[in-house]
Every structure is written in structure tokens, then in C-alpha cells.
Amino acid sequence: MKTESVLEKVLASGELAVTGECGPPRGALPDVVKEKAALLKGYVDAVNVTDNQTAMVRMSSFAASLFLRQMDLHPVFQMVTRDRNRLAMQSDIIGAYSHGINTMLCLSGDHPKFGDHAMAANVHDLDSLQLIQTVRGMRDEGCFQGGAEIKNPPKMFIGAAANPFADPFELRVSRLAKKVKAGVDFVQTQCIYNIDKFETWMEGVRERGLHEQVYIMAGITPMKSAGMARYMKNKVPGMDVPDELVKRMAGVPKDKQAQEGIDICVESIERLRQIEGVSGFHIMAIEWEEKVPEIVKRAGLHPRPKV
Amino acid sequence: MEQFEPTIVAFCCHYCAYTAADMAGSMRLEYPANVKVIRVPCSGKVDAIHIMKALEKGADGVLVAGCLEGDCHFKTGNVKALQRVTYLRPLLEEIGIEPERVQMVNMSAGMGNRFAQISTEFTEKIRELGPNPIKAGVSRLAAS
Amino acid sequence: MITAERKPLDEILESIDGCSRILLVGCNECVTVCAAGGRKEVALLASALQMASMKKGQALDVREITLERQCDPEYIEELTPHIDQVDAVVSMACGCGVQEVARRFKKTFVYPAVNTKFMGASEGPGIWAERCQGCGDCLLGLTGGICPIARCAKRLMNGPCGGSTNGKCEISDEVDCAWHLIWERMKELGIEDRYEDVISAKDWRTGRGSGPRKILRGDLQ
Numbered sequence: 100m101k102t103e104s105v106l107e108k109v110l111a112s113g114e115l116a117v118t119g120e121c122g123p124p125r126g127a128l129p130d131v132v133k134e135k136a137a138l139l140k141g142y143v144d145a146v147n148v149t150d151n152q153t154a155m156v157r158m159s160s161f162a163a164s165l166f167l168r169q170m171d172l173h174p175v176f177q178m179v180t181r182d183r184n185r186l187a188m189q190s191d192i193i194g195a196y197s198h199g200i201n202t203m204l205c206l207s208g209d210h211p212k213f214g215d216h217a218m219a220a221n222v223h224d225l226d227s228l229q230l231i232q233t234v235r236g237m238r239d240e241g242c243f244q245g246g247a248e249i250k251n252p253p254k255m256f257i258g259a260a261a262n263p264f265a266d267p268f269e270l271r272v273s274r275l276a277k278k279v280k281a282g283v284d285f286v287q288t289q290c291i292y293n294i295d296k297f298e299t300w301m302e303g304v305r306e307r308g309l310h311e312q313v314y315i316m317a318g319i320t321p322m323k324s325a326g327m328a329r330y331m332k333n334k335v336p337g338m339d340v341p342d343e344l345v346k347r348m349a350g351v352p353k354d355k356q357a358q359e360g361i362d363i364c365v366e367s368i369e370r371l372r373q374i375e376g377v378s379g380f381h382i383m384a385i386e387w388e389e390k391v392p393e394i395v396k397r398a399g400l401h402p403r404p405k406v
Numbered sequence: 407m408e409q410f411e412p413t414i415v416a417f418c419c420h421y422c423a424y425t426a427a428d429m430a431g432s433m434r435l436e437y438p439a440n441v442k443v444i445r446v447p448c449s450g451k452v453d454a455i456h457i458m459k460a461l462e463k464g465a466d467g468v469l470v471a472g473c474l475e476g477d478c479h480f481k482t483g484n485v486k487a488l489q490r491v492t493y494l495r496p497l498l499e500e501i502g503i504e505p506e507r508v509q510m511v512n513m514s515a516g517m518g519n520r521f522a523q524i525s526t527e528f529t530e531k532i533r534e535l536g537p538n539p540i541k542a543g544v545s546r547l548a549a550s
Numbered sequence: 551m552i553t554a555e556r557k558p559l560d561e562i563l564e565s566i567d568g569c570s571r572i573l574l575v576g577c578n579e580c581v582t583v584c585a586a587g588g589r590k591e592v593a594l595l596a597s598a599l600q601m602a603s604m605k606k607g608q609a610l611d612v613r614e615i616t617l618e619r620q621c622d623p624e625y626i627e628e629l630t631p632h633i634d635q636v637d638a639v640v641s642m643a644c645g646c647g648v649q650e651v652a653r654r655f656k657k658t659f660v661y662p663a664v665n666t667k668f669m670g671a672s673e674g675p676g677i678w679a680e681r682c683q684g685c686g687d688c689l690l691g692l693t694g695g696i697c698p699i700a701r702c703a704k705r706l707m708n709g710p711c712g713g714s715t716n717g718k719c720e721i722s723d724e725v726d727c728a729w730h731l732i733w734e735r736m737k738e739l740g741i742e743d744r745y746e747d748v749i750s751a752k753d754w755r756t757g758r759g760s761g762p763r764k765i766l767r768g769d770l771q
Contacts, residue, residue, distance in 0.1 A: 180704075181704065185751065207704050207706060207711045208704075209713070209720070210703055210704065210713070210720055210721050212721050213720075221703070221704060221705075223704050223705050223706070224751075224752075224754070225751050225752075226704070226705075226706040226707050226708050226709070227706075227708075227711075228707075228708035228748055229707065229708070229748075229749075229750060229751040229752075232748065232750065232751070233751065244751055260712060262712035265710070265711075265712045265713065265714050265715065266710075266714050266715055266716055266717065266727075266730065267710075267714070267717070267730060267733060270710070270733055270745070273745055273746055274710075276746050277708060277745070277746050277748060280746060280748055281708075281748050289712060336712075336713040336714075336715045336720040337712040337713050337714070337715060337720075453590070454594055455590065455593045455594055455597065458594060458597040458598065458601070459597060461601065462597050462600060462601050462604075497559070497594070497598055500558065500559035500560065500598070500602075501559065501598050501601050501602045501605065502602065502605050503601065503605075539605050540601050540604040540605040542605075542607075543603075543604045543605040543606055543607040543608070544604050544607075546607035547604070547607050547608070547609055550607075
């Protein structure tokens with residue numbers, strides 16, 4: 100075991116791990132964080148806390164993660180390289196660890212153009228791979244990126260995102276290999292709708308033995324409506340939503356679409372758990388956290404193992 | 407009140423527009439004397455600065471007349487002329503001169519009628535727009 | 551070359567408000583190549599400024615001159631005979647040129663007429679694209695001759711990110727994904743195996759990180 104992370108313990112035990120997601124609010128609203136977190140408690144092993152998602156200013160991932168710690172939940176502290184330089188990032192990492200946060204996700208972040216501060220300077224002092232290397236160095240060598248020794252180095256369980264659906268497809272296995280080389284411990288994929296394509300990616304991953312070097316958690320997002328399915332298909336970069344899925348959602352009356360979305364979600368989990376190399380599920384039910392318990396229970400993943 | 411007589415400068419390409427103007431003459435077609443024809447080898451020879459200087463010196467309207475699309479004697483001169491006229495328009499707006507005062511037109515050498523018609527219509531359009539807006543300022547300056 | 555685009559006319563007019571005689575200075579190098587501040591553009595801007603002033607009933611005398619370059623002191627000297635005869639200098643050179651003219655003629659108001667944009671190259675007639683951000687430690691040898699710092703919207707050194715779609719960047723269909731280009735080039739060069747080499751954290755001191763930079767050549771001083 101590299102860390103004290105509960106997520107690492109569940110993954111290492113061979114049980115399928117489950118993580119959820121909590122997007123912090125666009126204001127100083129601690130109760131919003133606590134309410135979302137409360138819905139997930141007991142149904143997931145850890146909760147991702149996003150970092151200024153879609154380049155919109157929100158309560159910081161660090162601050163929101165602290166509320167989760169206070170509720171005895173285990174945050175996956177997300178950090179994008181877009182907003183901070185390497186001093187600020189390492190500073191936040193040792194700060195977070197000092198508060199008992201031991202799991203994090205290293206990301207580049209959506210371009211500011213998508214958010215509410217398109218005029219901001221895009222930092223990217225490091226990219227996501229260099230951040231992974233940095234955190235790995237802090238943990239395993241006890242040194243800052245600049246070389247100096249860290250007093251009580253942070254033992255972070257290091258995660259990253261993986262997107263089997265972005266272009267170019269032929270690069271996507273290499274991309275995972277690169278992240279493994281940089282030192283990543285686990286990855287969470289972009290939400291999966293095209294399971295065939297995901298299986299193709301997993302074949303490539305297994306061919307190179309990468310599934311034995313990194314824990315792969317399959318991303319799942321339940322669709323609320325046919326409109327949402329269409330939006331994700333057409334407007335979100337790096338997302339692959341097959342036509343059959345949109346048709347299936349549209350083929351059901353509007354008031355039944357949400358339930359259909361949940362059913363599709365549970366069926367997907369069933370199919371995905373059969374794939375060799377899948378170590379768990381990352382359920383991103385954004386602004387729909389109340390559905391996570393149903394999904395987890397129907398997928399046979401409740402109760403969560405005690406580690 | 408005296409009717410405003412616009413001064414129109416028409417850059418006409420030798421191969422088509424100028425020949426059409428000539429043809430209008432030999433066909434005894436009437437067109438306004440307001441139009442001053444300047445012969446150029448090709449409408450593509452006309453640069454933004456020529457149009458600007460015409461306006462600066464008091465022209466109320468400027469025509470750039472070239473061959474029909476696809477028929478330019480120099481292949482793409484008329485295409486470039488249109489691009490330049492189009493590109494110049496925002497600068498005219500910035501100065502405070504109506505962009506409609508500058509126009510690109512196309513015709514073939516035999517189109518005497520078209521030359522006469524365009525000249526007449528454009529003169530009327532410019533008459534309606536009124537004098538080049540810089541002239542009022544120039545008069546005030548001269549008076550002060 | 552360094553690329554630039556002319557400032558909006560009203561911005562230039564505002565800066566010379568109150569002047570009756572200005573010296574409009576062009577540059578025969580970069581800004582000529584990108585059609586922003588060469589001899590032709592000087593003539594055009596002079597005419598535009600004059601007409602705009604005439605329209606307001608104000609007299610404006612614009613003297614036009616185009617120097618070989620405005621970033622070398624020898625050429626700037628050519629302006630000396632004109633300086634005392636004008637109220638202000640308006641330079642159509644890039645930011646480097648404007649500053650050098652201002653540095654030489656400390657008692658003269660020097661205003662920029664263009665917005666300097668980027669270091670770039672011509673992709674075709676009338677198209678210039680950003681190519682270099684002067685990071686000071688060129689890594690083009692590692693990326694098949696395509697710069698991820700200048701051409702990737704997130705300057706990722708280990709891209710592409712998850713937003714790359716059909717070879718285009720997530721920010722726009724009109725922007726190529728630099729890492730897609732790099733990958734394609736690596737394939738053409740037969741060096742795909744190098745893709746998995748992780749490019750480590752960059753030392754920005756060679757670039758903008760360490761403050762304004764200078765190059766000194768003792769043999770040429």
C-alpha cells in the first residue's frame with residue numbers, strides 16, 4: 100500500500116470500488132456541499148470534488164474537500180493545472196494532506212473560454228502529466244519539484260482522467276501508458292455510453308499489461324432526458340454517445356425518460372463489470388446525486404466493503 | 407436651392423469597363439457628366455489608396471469597374487479588386503464616410519447600356535446620400 | 551515575423567487629439583510583410599487620419615516616412631530632422647519599434663498605431679498564424695517540429711487533452727489540435743515510440759519567467 104487512502108484499500112482488496120462526485124457551489128454555501136455529500140455517504144468509497152469545473156469559479160476543491168472530511172467522507176481532491184503555478188499546487192497538496200486528504204486527481208482543466216472568466220490568464224505552469232510526476236516525487240522521494248526536501252511528505256494516492264473517446268483514438272492507449280510512466284495509481288474514465296468502443300480501448304490496454312499497473316475505474320453518468328443525451332452527443336468535446344442510446348431515450352415518454360436513464364446506467368454497470376481490467380466505477384450524477392444510492396444498490400454494489 | 411451635383415470617379419479597366427464606356431459614347435447613350443472615367447489596365451490595379459485619395463480630394467462616390475466574373479483579362483484582377491473594396495469598407499465607416507459611396511461593378515466590353523445605366527443609378531444614389539461628409543468640415547476649416 | 555494589426559481609427563485619433571502635425575512612421579520589415587505598417591499602410595492611414603480630421607473641421611498635417619526597421623538605432627536617426635517639426639510621432643511598427651523611437655526621442659510623444667500580436671509565419675497569402683512564444687528553450691526537436699507551447703491552447707507538453715476532437719482544439723473548430731499535428735508528424739517521421747517519453751516540467755526561467763531578457767555579445771559590442 101502506498102498510502103492510507105480508503106480508495107486504494109478497496110481497489111487493492113480486489114473488490115469493485117465506487118466513487119461519486121460533488122461539484123462545489125458558485126458561492127460561499129457550505130450547506131450545499133454537505134447536502135450533496137450526505138446523499139452519497141455509505142454508497143461510495145470516495146467522492147471526487149471538482150476544481151473550478153468548466154472554468155467557472157466555484158468554491159475551491161480544497162475547501163469543499165474539507166467539509167467532506169468533517170463528515171468522515173473521503174474526498175478525491177481534484178486539481179487542474181489551468182489555475183495555479185507549481186508553487187501553489189504543491190502548497191495546496193501539503194495543505195490538503197495535513198487535513199487528512201490523501202487521494203487526488205491531476206487534470207489539465209477545461210479552457211477558460213468555456214467559463215465565466217474567458218479573460219483570465221491560462222496558467223499551465225505544469226501539465227497534468229508533469230503534475231502526476233510532481234506528486235509522485237513528493238510522495239516517493241519526499242522532494243518538492245524544485246528538489247528540496249519536504250518535511251513529512253504527503254502520501255497521496257494519485258489519480259488522473261482517461262478518455263478512451265477523444266481523438267485521435269489510436270493514441271488513447273499510449274496516453275494511458277504515458278500516465279502510468281509518469282506515476283499514476285488510478286484513472287477514472289470519461290463517462291461511457293459507447294461500451295463497444297470502451298471494450299476496444301480495454302483490449303489495447305490489456306495487450307500492454309497496463310490494467311495490471313493502474314486501477315481503471317469506468318466513468319458512468321445517468322442521462323436525465325433525451326435532450327441531455329442529444330446535448331452530450333453534439334456539444335461536448337470528447338464524448339461519444341451512440342445513436343441507439345439517444346433513440347432509446349427519445350422513444351420513451353418524457354416523464355419516464357429519467358428512469359430510463361437510470362436503467363441504462365445500471366445495465367451499463369452490469370456489462371462493464373464483466374470486462375477484465377475494470378476495477379470499479381466512477382458515478383458522476385451531477386446535480387442528481389440523489390439517484391446514486393438507487394444505482395449503487397441495483398448494481399449490487401451496496402453495502403460498500405469495510406476496509 | 408441648387409441641386410447637389412455629385413462628383414463620381416470611376417476607375418474603369420481597359421479591357422471591359424472602359425470599352426463599355428466608349429461604347430456608350432458611340433451609341434449616343436446618355437449618362438451623367440458627373441462620372442469621371444479613369445482608365446486603368448485592370449481593375450486589379452486599383453489599390454485602396456487610390457480610392458482613398460479620390461475621396462480625400464473631394465469625390466462623393468467611387469466606382470471600380472472591371473470585367474465580368476470569370477472573364478478578367480488578367481485572370482483574377484477583378485476578384486482582387488472586389489476583395490480590396492470589401493476590405494476598405496470598414497475603414498470608411500471608421501472615418502465616418504458611408505461605405506456605400508464605394509462600389510465594385512462588373513461588365514463586359516459590349517455592355518454600353520449597362521455602363522450608362524450603372525452610371526446613372528450610382529449618381530442618383532450618391533445624390534441622395536449627399537456630399538462627401540468631409541466637405542462640410544473642410545468648408546468650416548476654410549471659413550475659420 | 552512579428553505580426554500586428556492596425557488599431558481602431560478612433561483610438562489613434564484620440565491619442566493625437568490636439569495635434570496639428572504628426573509624423574507617421576512605417577517599418578519595412580515584419581509589419582510590411584503582414585500588411586499592417588509598411589509604406590502602403592502608412593499612406594492609407596495618413597489618408598484616413600486626414601479625412602477623419604477634415605470631417606471634424608480640424609486641420610491635420612501628416613508626414614509620412616517608412617524606415618528600414620525601427621528596432622535598430624541607426625535607422626531611427628533618420629527621423630531626427632523631422633522631430634522638432636511635429637507635435638507627435640505615430641509609429642506603425644511593432645511594440646519593439648515604438649519603444650525604440652520613444653527611447654531615442656525622449657521629449658516627443660510617440661504613439662502606437664498597431665497592436666502587436668504574435669511571432670508567427672505565413673500559412674498562405676493573407677494568413678498568418680502564431681508559431682513561437684519565445685520560451686527560450688526550444689523543444690521543437692522533440693515534437694517533430696511543431697511547437698506545443700505556441701500552438702496548444704493549454705501549452706501542454708504531454709498532450710493531447712481529452713477535448714481534442716477530429717484533429718481540432720476544444721476551443722474552436724478553426725484551431726488545429728497541436729498534439730494531433732505532432733502525433734501525425736511523428737508517424738510520418740517514424741518516431742511514434744517517442745510519444746510515450748514524458749516531457750518533464752519546464753523551466754520557465756529561460757522564458758518570460760525570469761523577467762525582461764537580454765542577449766549580450768561581447769564580440770559585437
